[in-house]
Amino acid sequence: xSYHKLIEDFDYSLAVEWAMHCVExxxxxxxxxMLASFEKYPETLEIIPYLNRAVxxxxxxxxxxxxxxxxAGALYCSNITQGKQICESMKKIDKLYERGLVPEFEALNxxxxxxxxFDFGEQNTPYYETTPERIEDDVKMEAQKFxxxxxxxxxxxxxx
Numbered sequence: 505x506s507y508h509k510l511i512e513d514f515d516y517s518l519a520v521e522w523a524m525h526c527v528e529x530x531x532x533x534x535x536x537x538m539l540a541s542f543e544k545y546p547e548t549l550e551i552i553p554y555l556n557r558a559v560x561x562x563x564x565x566x567x568x569x570x571x572x573x574x575x576a577g578a579l580y581c582s583n584i585t586q587g588k589q590i591c592e593s594m595k596k597i598d599k600l601y602e603r604g605l606v607p608e609f610e611a612l613n614x615x616x617x618x619x620x621x622f623d624f625g626e627q628n629t630p631y632y633e634t635t636p637e638r639i640e641d642d643v644k645m646e647a648q649k650f651x652x653x654x655x656x657x658x659x660x661x662x663x664x
Contacts, residue, residue: 513596516546518579519555533558573605578654581612581647590643594619608653611646615639 523539535558542551577600580593594616601609611632618629622636634642 514576516548516551516555517544519551520544520546523558573600574654576600577606577609578651581650584647585644585651587644590640594643608650612643612650615643615646619643 519539520542523536523542526533526536527540535554538554539551539558577597580596583589583593594612597606597609597612598616600606601613614632615634617631618634619639621629621631622639627636632642
């Protein structure tokens with residue numbers, strides 16, 4: 505949550521969900537309670553002050569800014585592996601890849617292009633060896649590979 509400002513198109517409904525989990529765990533911080541009381545899709549400008557105070561946000565270091573892109577990527581990949589918001593998450597992953605922020609998303613970027621081809625009726629794609637019937641499974645597999653890499657302790661991509 506502390507990286508929310510650094511993640512383009514951050515989904516603030518995740519902050520509400522996070523706050524609800526905190527309350528369930530016994531956290532009675534006023535800002536956490538306020539966050540938990542927001543509707544599922546809160547107004548961004550309304551929620552940010554509470555979230556900043558709840559996580560006690562300080563100015564991020566350059567290392568944390570770089571890490572935030574991987575955290576965002578892990579969030580999007582997690583959505584994909586769970587079958588939630590696959591297309592929206594793929595678009596966000598494409599932005600991270602195309603801006604050069606997460607080069608490890610090359611395979612997912614290629615799959616995104618393949619999926620677009622399939623949506624336009626193409627049966628073969630020069631981007632990634634897949635089929636229209638298999639593409640969603642391939643996307644989930646590549647997303648899981650990324651998650652495995654960032655969660656593996658000795659990985660250079662690892663973060664906590």
